[in-house]
Amino acid sequence: MILLVDAGNTRVKWWVVDEAAQANNLAEGVLEHARIDELQHVVERFPAVTRMVGTNVAGDAMAERIARLLASRSITVEWVRASLQCCGVRNHYAAPTQLGADRWAALIGARALHHGACLVVSAGTATTVDLLDTDGNFLGGLIIPGVDLMRHSLAGNTAQLPLASGRFSMQPRCTADAIESGCLQAQAGAVERMFAQIAHLPDACCLLGGGAAGRFAGLLDIPLQKVDNLVLHGLAAMVREQYAG
Structure with missing residues (x-):
């Protein structure tokens, strides 16, 4: 299982998905920044989670807090960055890697939902x-x-x-x-x-x-x-x- 995380400016949204079932959504939730420690309860409910894949625009401190929370469960933390191409989306930003990870993921999500x-x-x-x-x-x-x-x-x-x-x-x-x-x-x-x-x-x-x-x-x-x-x-x-x- 994989924990997906969207760490925004005011809230952190999360999904737990099963990679063996086409990444179908098994559970979801939203946490205010002040309640981010509750993310540990999420992975306790789903002990099969081995990876976290996420985007973060909330700053380095939030990324470090999430990484510390998940380290105790030996969960690999992977923060997405924009690339030249992914999932049928081609990035024509002047400096492609400087596109915000949240914008990049949203574009990919849009492409998956609407062709x-x-x-x-x-x-x-x-x-x-x-x-x-x-x-x-x-x-x-x-x-x-x-x-x-x-x-x-x-x-x-x-x-x-x-x-x-x-x-x-x-x-x-x-x-x-x-x-x-x-x-x-x-x-x-x-x-x-x-x-x-x-x-x-x-x-x-x-x-x-x-x-x-x-x-x-x-x-x-x-x-x-x-x-x-x-x-x-x-x-x-x-x-x-x-x-x-």
Whole structure:
């Protein structure tokens, strides 16, 4: 068995998969950073786990904590890095190995789920918006502040804009609503502008995931599929390819 880990900026998501059963998902969960020690309980429930395959954007300290937790169980820890090609996806980043591992895994997950052109959107602390063509070429993408990061930036860097909870409106008429609506419209606008580059391709679709996805999904006027855990889907596809070879 293999433990798949997606260590994000605020949470750590995990799956336990069985490589003998095409990396099917046996169990899953989410841990806040402060509760990462509970990952040890996961591997205690599944003593057959011998490997961990993961992505980490939470920093070296988080990687070290996870490695220490798993060392007591003699579990091999493998952190994924972007490469030139994997699982039918070709990486056209200017410096391919500098592409974030989470973006790379999400692209691979998207390719495993949808074989047409797609826009891969992960809406979390930051929002990433990545283009994948019909042949599996990663063409490039955006990184923008996520919804809450935008809100906090306005509150922290302006004298008169509060960190307030507003409601979305097409025509906001109070400051809190103007901030909330502006942040959501900015997310949706970036996604729709990027999707326009592949809209003419057959079966083009936006695959949208992440904790903030539901906050602006309804604003998008493009073909859309909401998909949770794109990074973990990608890690599972990598594992399947390893064992198929």
